[in-house]
Every structure is written in C-alpha cells, then in structure tokens.
Amino acid sequence: MRAVWLREFGGPEVLTVEETPDPVPGEGQVLIEAAAIGITYVETQVRSGSAPLPLPTLPVIPGNGVAGTVVAAGPGVDEALVGQRVATTTGGSGGYAEKVAVDASLVIPIPDGLGFRDATGLLNDGRTALGIAQAVAFQPGEWVLIGAAASGVSSLLIQLAGQAGARVIAAASSGTKLGLAQSRGAEAGVDYTRPDWADQVREVTGGAGVDVACDPAGGPIGRAAFELVRKGGRFLAFGAGSGSMTVVAEEEAAQRGVTLVPMGAAFPSPEAVRELSVRALAEGAAGRLRPVIGQTFPLERAADAHAAIGKRATLGKTLLIP
The missing domain is CATH 3.40.50.720 (NAD(P)-binding Rossmann-like Domain)
Incomplete structure (x- = not known):
C-alpha cells in the first residue's frame, strides 16, 4: 500500500509517500481500506516539530481520522464487521495510508445517507x-x-x-x-x-x-x-x-x-468521546450538522495539503483521498 511517512520534522516537503507493507490486523483489530483521511491543523504543527504537545517518535505515519470499509477482521473480531462502512480514529498515528489497522472497539458505523467524506469531516471536528x-x-x-x-x-x-x-x-x-x-x-x-x-x-x-x-x-x-x-x-x-x-x-x-x-x-470521559462521535455522525446523516469539505488532495500530495493549511489558504476540512 501507499503511505505518507514523517521521518524528520520540518516543512511540508518532509512528508514522503512510500510503498509500505499492508498492516495485518491483530487480536481484536480490523483492517480498513480508507476512502477519506482527515487532516488537522495540529498535525501540521506536529510535522514541523512545533506542536504544543508531546511529539511522536520518528519515523511515523501521521494521521488520526479515517473513513472507509472494513476489509478484514483479526482474531476475536466478529466477521460481520467485514464490508461495513465505518469511521475511526487511529490512536494518533497511521492514518495517512491506503489501509489502517485499528481496534474494533474504535470503529463507528457510518449511518445510511452519510458519505465517507462528510463522515471524516464530522468524526473529530x-x-x-x-x-x-x-x-x-x-x-x-x-x-x-x-x-x-x-x-x-x-x-x-x-x-x-x-x-x-x-x-x-x-x-x-x-x-x-x-x-x-x-x-x-x-x-x-x-x-x-x-x-x-x-x-x-x-x-x-x-x-x-x-x-x-x-x-x-x-x-x-x-x-x-x-x-x-x-x-x-x-x-x-x-x-x-x-x-x-x-x-x-x-x-x-x-x-x-x-x-x-x-x-x-x-470530553469528561472516554465513553463521552465515543458517544459524541456517534452523535456527530448521526447529526450529519440527519442533515442537522453540515461539515464544510473545503478541499481534497490525493494521498501523494499530502505535502501540498499541509502547505495549503499552513498558508491559511483552506476552508473547512481538508481531506486526503487515497
């Protein structure tokens, strides 16, 4: 699969797209084929090494919000999840990739009537x-x-x-x-x-x-x-x-x-975080919350997406599309 790697802190150009082995879902995990990947402003700060939070150990695949289809289930996971449209956080890394393995407990079914892009725009934001x-x-x-x-x-x-x-x-x-x-x-x-x-x-x-x-x-x-x-x-x-x-x-x-x-x-508790995520997708499906998907970039142009965000040249949510 293709994935975006951060191997050194710096400008947008330090993000490189590389062929990477597909992740294998472990115990309690599912494998998701991404259809839309969210980018946050904090991720641009992490890339530059200036984020007001602990920085990751490099190298790392950035990204924390993905929507897509479950394509495989690891040991201990209900096979009925395979084929479902879901949105999920990744635990802080691994999102800028064509496929991502996450704990099955993290995935949220995407309601009927809500597309992958809007689901990604609503998951974290x-x-x-x-x-x-x-x-x-x-x-x-x-x-x-x-x-x-x-x-x-x-x-x-x-x-x-x-x-x-x-x-x-x-x-x-x-x-x-x-x-x-x-x-x-x-x-x-x-x-x-x-x-x-x-x-x-x-x-x-x-x-x-x-x-x-x-x-x-x-x-x-x-x-x-x-x-x-x-x-x-x-x-x-x-x-x-x-x-x-x-x-x-x-x-x-x-x-x-x-x-x-x-x-x-x-966010008073982890349970509240999940409940709010579920509710955000439900509100989007009902038409009561309308995310602004201002611009999309193909995965290989992740550096351009970060540059646009850094220049304040974006509106609403910026997505990567594998």
Missing part, C-alpha cells in the same frame, strides 16, 4: 464541536464570538450555537471565510487581521461585549477574545493556531467575572 457546545451551554439570545470561523470545528460550532438560539459573531481572516461562516448561520462577521476588529465586536453588541467566546487561535487574538467577554460570560480556548493556547489566570478571570470553561469539560 463534529465531536469536538458538540463537546464544546455542551461545555459552554449556549443560551437563546446570547452573543457568541467564534474564532477561525471557517475552520472545520468552528463552522460546526456556528451551526450548534444557532440551533440553541444564540447570535453568532464570526471572526476570520478574509471576506471569503466570513462569507462561509455567514452561510452556516453567523449573524455578523469581523476580520481579525484588522486592528479595530475588537471594536467592531463591541459595536455589534452595543458595547456590552459577548456572552461567550470560543477561541481556537491563541496568542494576541485569543487574548483579545477573552477581553471581549462581558461580566458573567464564559470563555473557552480550544486551539493554538498562533502556536500557543490562550492562557488566562483564574484570578484575572474571577476579577472580571468571567467563567473559564476548560476544554476537558468537553
């Missing part, structure tokens, strides 16, 4: 958005600021906030991205490459600030998002697009009367 929505508990009439609004997670968060009756202000870096956010239900949009973007948010809210801010950017943008939260509001940081998460001291938040919602509240 959908469960993250659902978990965040539960943790911050959007309320009717609240003003909600959502950063990186054209990303996979944020575009889904916009939909969930709108379904709860909240009013969304989308923050993104271009008119195209803001247009996408508004097509998903954002009431207003601000370009956070402009120096007055925070003032625009205050203007939209009549000077009151927002009730909730969900920040995937970190850095100065994340700090500004926190400062836009009014007294009695809630702030949750869920990404490090700038290279570092937004960290706010509990004492400062308490002085401002802002509740810091930890990302851990979105």
Whole structure:
C-alpha cells in the first residue's frame, strides 16, 4: 500500500509517500481500506516539530481520522464487521495510508445517507464541536464570538450555537471565510487581521461585549477574545493556531467575572468521546450538522495539503483521498 511517512520534522516537503507493507490486523483489530483521511491543523504543527504537545517518535505515519470499509477482521473480531462502512480514529498515528489497522472497539458505523467524506469531516471536528457546545451551554439570545470561523470545528460550532438560539459573531481572516461562516448561520462577521476588529465586536453588541467566546487561535487574538467577554460570560480556548493556547489566570478571570470553561469539560470521559462521535455522525446523516469539505488532495500530495493549511489558504476540512 501507499503511505505518507514523517521521518524528520520540518516543512511540508518532509512528508514522503512510500510503498509500505499492508498492516495485518491483530487480536481484536480490523483492517480498513480508507476512502477519506482527515487532516488537522495540529498535525501540521506536529510535522514541523512545533506542536504544543508531546511529539511522536520518528519515523511515523501521521494521521488520526479515517473513513472507509472494513476489509478484514483479526482474531476475536466478529466477521460481520467485514464490508461495513465505518469511521475511526487511529490512536494518533497511521492514518495517512491506503489501509489502517485499528481496534474494533474504535470503529463507528457510518449511518445510511452519510458519505465517507462528510463522515471524516464530522468524526473529530463534529465531536469536538458538540463537546464544546455542551461545555459552554449556549443560551437563546446570547452573543457568541467564534474564532477561525471557517475552520472545520468552528463552522460546526456556528451551526450548534444557532440551533440553541444564540447570535453568532464570526471572526476570520478574509471576506471569503466570513462569507462561509455567514452561510452556516453567523449573524455578523469581523476580520481579525484588522486592528479595530475588537471594536467592531463591541459595536455589534452595543458595547456590552459577548456572552461567550470560543477561541481556537491563541496568542494576541485569543487574548483579545477573552477581553471581549462581558461580566458573567464564559470563555473557552480550544486551539493554538498562533502556536500557543490562550492562557488566562483564574484570578484575572474571577476579577472580571468571567467563567473559564476548560476544554476537558468537553470530553469528561472516554465513553463521552465515543458517544459524541456517534452523535456527530448521526447529526450529519440527519442533515442537522453540515461539515464544510473545503478541499481534497490525493494521498501523494499530502505535502501540498499541509502547505495549503499552513498558508491559511483552506476552508473547512481538508481531506486526503487515497
């Protein structure tokens, strides 16, 4: 099979496609032939060696989200799984490949009516958005600021906030991205490459600030998002697009009367993670969550996909197609 290998940290060009032996499903595992493979922004940070989390031991096949068809079952696995359409995480590596072996307990059947690409777009991003929505508990009439609004997670968060009756202000870096956010239900949009973007948010809210801010950017943008939260509001940081998460001291938040919602509240247990994944696919099949599959690349162009994400030239979810 073909697989993408990371043998040294660096720019996108360090990703190389190589012929690799097919994985063999072990005890309790299934073998999946991939139809769509998700890429996350964190994976581009891992590739560069700059991720704000422990880096893998090299060499490694990156990738953690795959949808495809079960083609073989290992010892101890029900043969009835063979032939099923499934989505799965891989445990953190092995995803950028034509085939992947994973524990059978990890696979989630893809509901009828949901394609492989949308299932991949919902697997990780959908469960993250659902978990965040539960943790911050959007309320009717609240003003909600959502950063990186054209990303996979944020575009889904916009939909969930709108379904709860909240009013969304989308923050993104271009008119195209803001247009996408508004097509998903954002009431207003601000370009956070402009120096007055925070003032625009205050203007939209009549000077009151927002009730909730969900920040995937970190850095100065994340700090500004926190400062836009009014007294009695809630702030949750869920990404490090700038290279570092937004960290706010509990004492400062308490002085401002802002509740810091930890990302851990979105995923209180391993069982909750799976339940959210199942629910995300079900919501997609029912048409209530619509992932944005902004661009796809063939597996051999994984380096180009990483480069596009690094240049902020993508919309929604980016997929590799074997």
